[in-house]
Amino acid sequence: MSETKTETSLKGVKNLAALTGNEAVAQALRQINPDVIAAYPITPATEIVQIFSTYVSDGLVNTEFVAVESEHSAMSATIGASAAGARAMTATSSQGLALMWEMLYIASGLRRPIVMPVVNRALSSPINIHCDHSDTMGARDAGWLHIFSEDAQEAYDNTIQAIRISEHPDIQLPTMVTMDGFIISHGMEVVKMLDDDVVRDFVGTYKPDTYLLDVDKPVTMGGLDFTDFYFEHRRQLAEPMEAAPGVVKQIGEEYGKLTGRKFGLYEGYMLDDADYVMVLLGSTAGTAKTIIPELRAKGIKAGLLKLRMFRPFPADEIADAAGRAKKIVVMDRAEGFNAVGGPLCAEVKAALYGKSRAEVVNAVYGLGGRDLGPDLARAAFDLSGPGVIHLGVRG
Amino acid sequence: MPARKYLRPERLPTYWCPGCGDGLVVKELAGAFGDLGMDASNTVLVSGIGCAARAPGYFLLESVHGLHGRAVPIAEGIKTARPELNVVIFSGDGDLLGIGCNHLVHASRRDTDLTVVLIDNQIYGMTGGQKSPTTALGVKTLTSPDGNTDRPVDCQALVKAHGSFYARATTFHLPLLGKALRAALTHRGFAVVDVRSQCPVNFGKRLGFKNAYEMLMHFKKAYRPVAGEVDRLGPGEIGITR
Ligand SMILES: Cc1ncc(C[n+]2csc(CCOP(=O)(O)OP(=O)(O)O)c2C)c(N)n1
Ligand SMILES: [Mg+2]
Numbered sequence: 001m002s003e004t005k006t007e008t009s010l011k012g013v014k015n016l017a018a019l020t021g022n023e024a025v026a027q028a029l030r031q032i033n034p035d036v037i038a039a040y041p042i043t044p045a046t047e048i049v050q051i052f053s054t055y056v057s058d059g060l061v062n063t064e065f066v067a068v069e070s071e072h073s074a075m076s077a078t079i080g081a082s083a084a085g086a087r088a089m090t091a092t093s094s095q096g097l098a099l100m101w102e103m104l105y106i107a108s109g110l111r112r113p114i115v116m117p118v119v120n121r122a123l124s125s126p127i128n129i130h131c132d133h134s135d136t137m138g139a140r141d142a143g144w145l146h147i148f149s150e151d152a153q154e155a156y157d158n159t160i161q162a163i164r165i166s167e168h169p170d171i172q173l174p175t176m177v178t179m180d181g182f183i184i185s186h187g188m189e190v191v192k193m194l195d196d197d198v199v200r201d202f203v204g205t206y207k208p209d210t211y212l213l214d215v216d217k218p219v220t221m222g223g224l225d226f227t228d229f230y231f232e233h234r235r236q237l238a239e240p241m242e243a244a245p246g247v248v249k250q251i252g253e254e255y256g257k258l259t260g261r262k263f264g265l266y267e268g269y270m271l272d273d274a275d276y277v278m279v280l281l282g283s284t285a286g287t288a289k290t291i292i293p294e295l296r297a298k299g300i301k302a303g304l305l306k307l308r309m310f311r312p313f314p315a316d317e318i319a320d321a322a323g324r325a326k327k328i329v330v331m332d333r334a335e336g337f338n339a340v341g342g343p344l345c346a347e348v349k350a351a352l353y354g355k356s357r358a359e360v361v362n363a364v365y366g367l368g369g370r371d372l373g374p375d376l377a378r379a380a381f382d383l384s385g386p387g388v389i390h391l392g393v394r395g
Numbered sequence: 396m397p398a399r400k401y402l403r404p405e406r407l408p409t410y411w412c413p414g415c416g417d418g419l420v421v422k423e424l425a426g427a428f429g430d431l432g433m434d435a436s437n438t439v440l441v442s443g444i445g446c447a448a449r450a451p452g453y454f455l456l457e458s459v460h461g462l463h464g465r466a467v468p469i470a471e472g473i474k475t476a477r478p479e480l481n482v483v484i485f486s487g488d489g490d491l492l493g494i495g496c497n498h499l500v501h502a503s504r505r506d507t508d509l510t511v512v513l514i515d516n517q518i519y520g521m522t523g524g525q526k527s528p529t530t531a532l533g534v535k536t537l538t539s540p541d542g543n544t545d546r547p548v549d550c551q552a553l554v555k556a557h558g559s560f561y562a563r564a565t566t567f568h569l570p571l572l573g574k575a576l577r578a579a580l581t582h583r584g585f586a587v588v589d590v591r592s593q594c595p596v597n598f599g600k601r602l603g604f605k606n607a608y609e610m611l612m613h614f615k616k617a618y619r620p621v622a623g624e625v626d627r628l629g630p631g632e633i634g635i636t637r
Binding site: 040041042043046049050053054057067069070095099124125127 | 444460461462463464493494496519521522523525526528537538539540541545
């Protein structure tokens with residue numbers, strides 16, 4: 001594991017560390033110091049909790065760590081710990097997230113503010129351990145907030161902020177913080193960490209609103225709820241999603257003051273006057289940011305809209321920021337299996353409906369870790385036509 | 396060698412780390428197929444996920460490589476639809492006794508006619524060496540840096556609870572392993588062969604074993620074959636139970 005060292009040559013920046021995405025998130029977990037972590041190993045997320053388990057044994061955190069026998073149990077134990085009043089976390093990827101599926105809905109339905117780093121990986125079958133977004137896309141309507149990260153720095157920053165977002169009184173919902181498998185999780189970069197006490201002050205102590213064994217305020221969680229009130233409760237569950245954009249922005253600003261970095265619902269790169277806009281999630285933003293200046297130099301007004309928040313979906317912001325473009329290329333790192341479009345494109349089209357005359361093109365790319373190099377990314381700007389275009393596929 | 400016709404030598408060398416015990420089990424199972432003259436066109440291999448679960452890829456047999464923990468129910472489905480097939484499962488300790496443990500219990504209750512080859516290396520080998528459901532108490536792994544505090548699963552107790560076939564061998568005791576596999580393959584009903592195997596790279600080295608040879612010598616010392624069929628194998632005993 002990498003050591004944190006103080007760097008004096010960069011003014012105002014200390015705690016620079018060479019970290020992989022997994023190491024950066026493990027450091028964030030150490031600084032958050034949750035009460036309980038229950039987890040099960042799965043490539044490429046295994047290291048996050050494995051590294052964390054050494055912090056537990058070295059006494060660097062006060063966390064109870066449970067190595068459970070499956071992800072279904074991991075999410076269940078995390079929900080149980082959270083219901084008992086603990087700040088509880090877990091981490092997973094791919095099939096692990098798929099196996100958690102029914103418990104994901106319990107976590108949101110019980111309003112447990114659980115934060116879970118998810119390392120995006122393809123789903124079986126066939127078996128593949130590399131990056132795409134099929135896993136979290138399959139959980140996109142489970143009542144969780146989804147925050148995507150472009151690099152290890154963002155994975156670190158987003159994990160810390162997610163605690164505050166999830167636990168915010170107006171939210172009280174679980175959040176998954178994602179990063180691209182291997183590309184971010186195993187790629188090493190320089191990460192600017194905050195001091196431990198700064199993070200601990202920022203996340204504060206978890207004060208649950210309701211928890212089990214509070215004899216003055218006894219509760220039943222997840223009771224039977226038929227035609228009488230189920231509908232009302234489901235609507236209540238959707239309401240915090242409306243409050244979430246404001247909360248995410250507010251906490252992003254607060255965290256931004258500590259770090260000098262900016263955190264909104266999306267990041268625009270050469271976006272304001274762009275005629276050709278690429279919309280995407282995750283690490284591919286880095287590739288887009290290298291080719292866009294080249295296109296600009298040739299007089300092509302290209303730009304990028306990198307979504308940070310996927311759930312709730314910032315539809316109005318997207319329409320405002322990109323609606324005036326001539327063409328919008330939506331890059332999906334997951335197949336939609338619906339003959340209409342990838343999950344991101346479907347949402348973007350809905351967001352633009354009635355607000356934009358842009359041609360919206362959908363490219364599905366990078367499934368199972370297939371690399372999207374600068375040439376393909378450049379080619380994506382030239383794509384045209386309806387339907388789903390599979391970019392970089394053979395045959 | 397009759398075993399050869401069940402294998403795909405063109406796939407060698409195996410994907411496993413040098414010194415891994417999985418290849419020895421593959422060889423013994425192919426040998427048992429040969430000894431019994433099993434019909435390759437009538438035999439199916441099923442596995443979950445893990446290093447052990449990669450074994451079917453080296454056989455010249457039809458196979459299904461499913462999901463972590465789910466080899467047993469997939470095999471039950473195959474056997475139910477096509478009862479005339481021989482259905483053999485490759486599984487690891489994590490796969491069979493952890494994430495998919497409930498399936499083991501219920502398939503043995505139903506006494507479905509399946510043969511399970513459990514390669515128990517006492518570790519999650521494929522994910523790099525985290526403690527597994529059979530890691531012994533006190534043993535240090537990547538997720539138990541202070542020593543494991545969870546008691547290991549007693550596979551024999553689970554399988555024998557419903558009267559299913561259970562045998563135990565190690566990758567050092569290959570003739571016994573061959574005999575156990577033959578007995579399991581000819582047993583009508585649910586049968587488990589529990590093979591203690593070595594993972595030198597992601598487990599043994601961290602325990603202080605220099606190489607696979609040292610681990611095999613450890614098996615030689617730590618496990619004692621029992622003669623004939625017994626009701627129950629004691630700790631450190633290997634053999635076939637009634
Ligand atoms: C649902 C799910 N969770 C986690 C994993 C990651 N995973 C793959 S193999 C494995 C452990 C395998 O251990 P074991 O069954 O003992 O087999 P071995 O590799 O030791 O042979 C894990 C945790 C997965 N593939 N699917
Ligand atoms: Mg194992």
